[in-house]
Every structure is written in C-alpha cells, then in structure tokens.
Amino acid sequence: MSQSTSALIEARGLTKKYGEHVALDHVNFTVERGRVVGLIGPNGAGKTTAMRAILGLTTYEGDLRVVGREPLRERAKLMIDVAFIADVAVLPQWLRVDQAVDFLAGVHPRFRRERALGLLAKTRIAHKQRIRDLSKGMKTQVHLALTMAIDARLLVLDEPTVGLDLIARRGFYDALVNDYLDETRTILITTHQVEEVEKLLTDILFIDRGRIVLDSSVERLAGTFAAIAVSAEQLDAARSEKPFFEQRTPGKTVLYFEHPDLSRLASLGQIHTPSVADLFVAKLTGGAR
Amino acid sequence: MSTFFWLIRREFWENRAFWLVPSSISVLLILAALFGRVDLRIVTSAAQTTAFGGMLLGVFGVAFLLVMSLYSTWYLVDCLYAERRDGSILFWKSLPVTDTAAVLAKLATALIVIPLVYFIAADITTLLIAFILSLRAGALVEGSFWHADLWLQLQVTWLYLIITIAIWYLPVAAWLMLISAWAKRSVTLWALLVPLAAHWAARAFFGTNVIGNQIMDRLVGFAARAFHLRADGARWPELPGNVAGLFNPGGFLTSPATWIGVAVGIALILCTIRIRSRSAEI
Numbered sequence: 001m002s003q004s005t006s007a008l009i010e011a012r013g014l015t016k017k018y019g020e021h022v023a024l025d026h027v028n029f030t031v032e033r034g035r036v037v038g039l040i041g042p043n044g045a046g047k048t049t050a051m052r053a054i055l056g057l058t059t060y061e062g063d064l065r066v067v068g069r070e071p072l073r074e075r076a077k078l079m080i081d082v083a084f085i086a087d088v089a090v091l092p093q094w095l096r097v098d099q100a101v102d103f104l105a106g107v108h109p110r111f112r113r114e115r116a117l118g119l120l121a122k123t124r125i126a127h128k129q130r131i132r133d134l135s136k137g138m139k140t141q142v143h144l145a146l147t148m149a150i151d152a153r154l155l156v157l158d159e160p161t162v163g164l165d166l167i168a169r170r171g172f173y174d175a176l177v178n179d180y181l182d183e184t185r186t187i188l189i190t191t192h193q194v195e196e197v198e199k200l201l202t203d204i205l206f207i208d209r210g211r212i213v214l215d216s217s218v219e220r221l222a223g224t225f226a227a228i229a230v231s232a233e234q235l236d237a238a239r240s241e242k243p244f245f246e247q248r249t250p251g252k253t254v255l256y257f258e259h260p261d262l263s264r265l266a267s268l269g270q271i272h273t274p275s276v277a278d279l280f281v282a283k284l285t286g287g288a289r
Numbered sequence: 290m291s292t293f294f295w296l297i298r299r300e301f302w303e304n305r306a307f308w309l310v311p312s313s314i315s316v317l318l319i320l321a322a323l324f325g326r327v328d329l330r331i332v333t334s335a336a337q338t339t340a341f342g343g344m345l346l347g348v349f350g351v352a353f354l355l356v357m358s359l360y361s362t363w364y365l366v367d368c369l370y371a372e373r374r375d376g377s378i379l380f381w382k383s384l385p386v387t388d389t390a391a392v393l394a395k396l397a398t399a400l401i402v403i404p405l406v407y408f409i410a411a412d413i414t415t416l417l418i419a420f421i422l423s424l425r426a427g428a429l430v431e432g433s434f435w436h437a438d439l440w441l442q443l444q445v446t447w448l449y450l451i452i453t454i455a456i457w458y459l460p461v462a463a464w465l466m467l468i469s470a471w472a473k474r475s476v477t478l479w480a481l482l483v484p485l486a487a488h489w490a491a492r493a494f495f496g497t498n499v500i501g502n503q504i505m506d507r508l509v510g511f512a513a514r515a516f517h518l519r520a521d522g523a524r525w526p527e528l529p530g531n532v533a534g535l536f537n538p539g540g541f542l543t544s545p546a547t548w549i550g551v552a553v554g555i556a557l558i559l560c561t562i563r564i565r566s567r568s569a570e571i
Binding site (some may be wrong): 075107 | 298
C-alpha cells in the first residue's frame with residue numbers, strides 16, 4: 001500500500017451484477033482521510049452493495065482499494081483498520097455486554113477495553129445484560145460503544161439507525177459527534193435519511209440506480225448549486241436559465257440550478273444554497289429526466 | 290492462537306447446552322444411583338463384581354456418547370446457518386477474524402471440544418456413581434469399581450474414541466457445515482436430500498449402488514474400522530481385562546477409507562470457508 005496517498009477508499013470502475021440486474025455500474029469515487037462522507041441514495045440505489053464491497057463481504061468487478069487493501073481477499077486484515085456497523089440488528093442476541101467487550105479485547109488489536117467501558121458507563125446498560133433483553137436503542141448504544149472503542153482508520157456506518165425512533169437516532173449521532181468525531185476521523189455513512197446526517201458531512205456522494213450522480217464536498221456545493229424561490233410572474237424568466245428541478249410551494253416555485261449565472265439569477269429573487277436534503281430530492285427526481 | 294481460544298470460548302457462550310446437556314445426564318444418573326433400587330445379589334464372585342463394574346461404566350459411557358453424537362450433529366447443521374439467519378454474521382465479519390479461523394473453530398468445537406466436555410462429564414459421573422454404589426451396596430461390590438487399571442482403560446478408551454471419531458466423521462461434519470453455510474433454508478433437508486438424490490441418480494443412470502454404499506459405510510462403518518470386531522470369535526474380553534486389545538489403530542490408520550474420508554473432509558471444509566467468505570447473508 002502507498003502511505004503517500006491520503007485516500008482511504010479508492011474505487012475505479014466498481015461494478016456488481018446480480019444476474020441481469022446491475023447494482024453498481026462502473027462507479028468511481030475516493031474517500032480521503034479526515035472526511036465524513038455520506039453515501040446517499042434511495043432504497044435499491046446500490047448503497048448497500050457498495051458498502052458490502054468496501055467491507056469485503058461480497059464479490060465485485062473493477063478496482064477497489066480500502067486502506068490500501070483488496071477488501072474481499074484481505075477482509076480479516078482490513079478489519080484491523082476498518083470498523084463498521086451494518087445494521088442495528090446484527091449483535092448476536094445471546095451475547096452479554098461484558099462478553100462482547102471481552103471478545104473484542106481478545107481478538108481485536110485496536111480495541112481499547114477501558115474506552116468501551118467508559119462509553120458504556122454513560123448509558124444505563126448493565127454489563128451482565130444480554131443483547132436480546134435490550135431495547136433497539138440500547139442495542140445501538142452497545143454497538144456504537146464497542147465500535148468507537150476501536151482505533152480504526154475508517155469507520156463505516158451502513159444505515160446505522162434504521163428502525164430506531166427519533167430519540168434513539170438523535171442519541172446515536174450525538175454520541176458519534178461528542179465521543180468520536182474529530183478532524184482525524186474518517187467516516188463513510190450510508191443512509192436514505194439525509195436530514196439526520198447533513199450536519200456531520202464534509203462530502204456527499206449521491207448514488208442512483210448504480211451510478212454516482214453527484215460527488216462533491218459540502219463547501220463546494222455552494223459554488224455549484226443554487227436555488228431560487230420565484231413568484232409566478234418571474235417563473236418563465238427563471239425557467240430560461242435552465243433549472244434542473246422545480247419544486248412548487250404555496251405561492252412560490254423553487255428552482256434549482258447547477259453552475260448558474262448568479263448575476264442573472266440575482267434579479268429574479270433571493271438566491272440560497274440548497275440543503276443537502278433538498279438537493280438530494282432535486283437531483284434524484286430532476287436528474288432522472 | 291488467542292483468537293482461536295476466544296472463538297471457542299464464544300461457542301460456549303452461545304451454546305450453553307454444551308455443558309447443560311451433559312450435566313443434566315450426570316445429575317439424572319447420579320440421582321438414579323442415589324435413590325434407585327440397588328440389588329446386586331446376582332453378583333456373587335469377585336470376578337463377577339469386577340466385570341459388573343466395568344460394564345456399568347461402559348453403559349454410562351455409551352449413554353454419553355449417544356447424546357453427544359446427536360448434539361454434535363445438530364450443532365454442525367446449525368452453526369453457520371444461525372449466524373446468517375439472525376444477521377450476526379455481519380458483526381463477526383466486522384472483526385479481524387478470518388473465515389478460515391471462524392470455520393475451523395466451529396469444526397474443532399464439534400469434533401474435539403464437545404467430545405472432551407462429554408468425556409469430562411462422563412468421568413466425573415462414573416466416579417461419583419462408583420463411589421455411591423460402593424457405599425450403598427457395601428461389601429457386595431466393594432472394590433469392583435476401584436481398579437486403577439479399569440480407570441486408566443476408561444480414559445484411554447475415551448481418548449481413542451475422540452480421536453478416531455474425529456478423523457472418521459470429518460467428511461460428515463464438513464458436509465453438514467457446508468450445507469449450513471450454503472442453504473437459504475431447510476438445512477437438515479438439504480443435508481439429507483443431496484446424498485439421497487446422488488444415490489438414486491447413480492442407481493437410476495449407472496445401475497450402481499456405490500454412492501449409497503459409501504455413504505452407509507461412512508455412517509455405520511466406524512466401529513468395524515477402529516476396533517477389532519470379528520463375527521467369528523465374538524468374545525468380549527474379560528473386564529477389567531484388556532479393553533485396549535480391542536483397539537485397532539493400525540488397521541484404522543492404514544485403511545484407505547480413513548484417508549479418503551479425510552481428503553473429502555478437507556475439500557468440503559475449503560468449500561465451506563469459501564462460501565462463508567463470499568456471502569454474508571441469507
């Protein structure tokens with residue numbers, strides 16, 4: 001592996017087919033060190049397939065390097081540097097919390113027991129409890145505590161909060177921000193709930209029908225995309241600037257532009273940078289035309 | 290090596306039946322020895338009491354062995370299917386543990402660890418029962434259980450059984466694991482149907498029973514391979530005479546069937562590892 005490059009994930013022509021169905025279609029992307037990347041797409045867009053490939057859980061075509069390794073061939077070594085939470089339901093039901101800590105301390109060279117115990121101490125979970133006796137939210141707390149106690153170079157979260165209520169979802173991301181996230185951490189998150197990760201992200205990857213439809217840092221979005229709310233009278237003038245998506249709201253229509261001529265738009269109304277969530281909807285419904 | 294230790298230890302956490310089942314048998318047998326009716330008037334001579342002692346220990350041993358075989362079979366069928374069914378395989382695969390280590394740990398659990406647990410349980414049980422019966426029956430059986438020689442032979446028999454069973458049944462265990470790692474449902478059905486279908490196909494299309502015979506031989510041919518069992522002089526040796534004289538390690542280890550089985554077993558285990566490394570879910 002090359003230590004010189006700061007890319008933790010490099011995918012070139014990443015492709016995955018299930019029979020006739022193409023789940024990933026020659027996908028290219030890079031995840032750099034210190035970034036928090038959201039892989040965002042609707043259900044069935046290929047997010048989970050991409051994750052499975054990155055984590056060495058499935059076969060794929062194309063070139064894929066994760067922390068300098070080939071995921072499928074070197075999964076066990078990969079997992080020294082990469083931690084992941086695939087779904088809330090994956091901790092074994094019969095496992096006790098203290099057993100989980102013991103096991104990880106036994107098999108994982110980067111696992112720090114003291115840190116795990118410290119994180120668990122912030123919750124109301126008893127060490128002798130079995131996973132099956134915990135609520136969904138508590139299971140997630142355990143899994144997150146175990147995962148954050150690993151000194152990983154890359155953390156992958158695949159739909160980590162699916163099936164959780166609002167309080168538990170907030171708790172999950174609060175814990176992640178307060179106890180884990182700093183500028184040295186690299187995280188790849190997949191989700192279809194854009195709003196809840198929007199504030200964390202430094203980069204976004206929109207994926208739709210097996211293709212990356214947008215790959216950008218969040219800072220760069222402001223220079224690339226603009227939205228403008230116009231009244232009915234100015235709609236035609238605004239439309240001539242070729243918006244890629246229109247959204248009707250009471251009394252106004254919001255138009256979305258990519259690489260717009262801001263000086264000409266400015267006369268039509270108030271320009272703002274669309275939120276990631278709005279952009280997601282705009283890009284995936286508008287981009288499909 | 291420490292990873293392997295933790296993988297085995299985790300099997301004990303998951304399957305509390307490992308020790309619950311043998312200890313239940315122990316408790317039942319000990320209760321029977323404590324409160325059952327003991328009538329040993331048929332045993333009169335010293336030679337008879339020793340033979341009786343040896344026989345009793347043998348019967349207990351067989352009881353443990355039977356339950357162990359059933360349990361191990363169930364464990365093998367379930368071990369790689371359960372982790373896919375509940376999705377926990379995604380947790381195990383998030384750790385730096387190779388699929389090879391994971392599969393081999395489960396194989397070793399079934400073929401070595403579970404038998405050792407039953408061995409220890411049977412040992413403790415027979416010791417306690419021998420003690421209880423000696424006290425209850427008094428002079429009648431006094432001394433019949435307490436031959437160092439008898440004990441030693443019991444240990445040697447268990448160890449010989451554990452090793453030879455592990456070798457002979459390796460392909461069966463590997464087959465069950467392969468299906469457990471592969472099947473999307475009905476693991477037991479697949480495990481039984483595929484060999485049956487292979488047998489029927491061989492008979493229907495090639496008019497040969499060779500597959501069926503091989504499978505039957507693998508399932509029931511163990512005792513004939515590992516022990517001197519001859520129909521002609523079916524004479525049970527005097528107990529606590531020479532049990533080890535029944536062992537046939539030379540014949541067992543030089544039989545081609547033994548090593549063909551080992552080769553098939555290794556091939557099936559390699560397939561199992563490959564399947565587990567490529568498919569995380571059902």
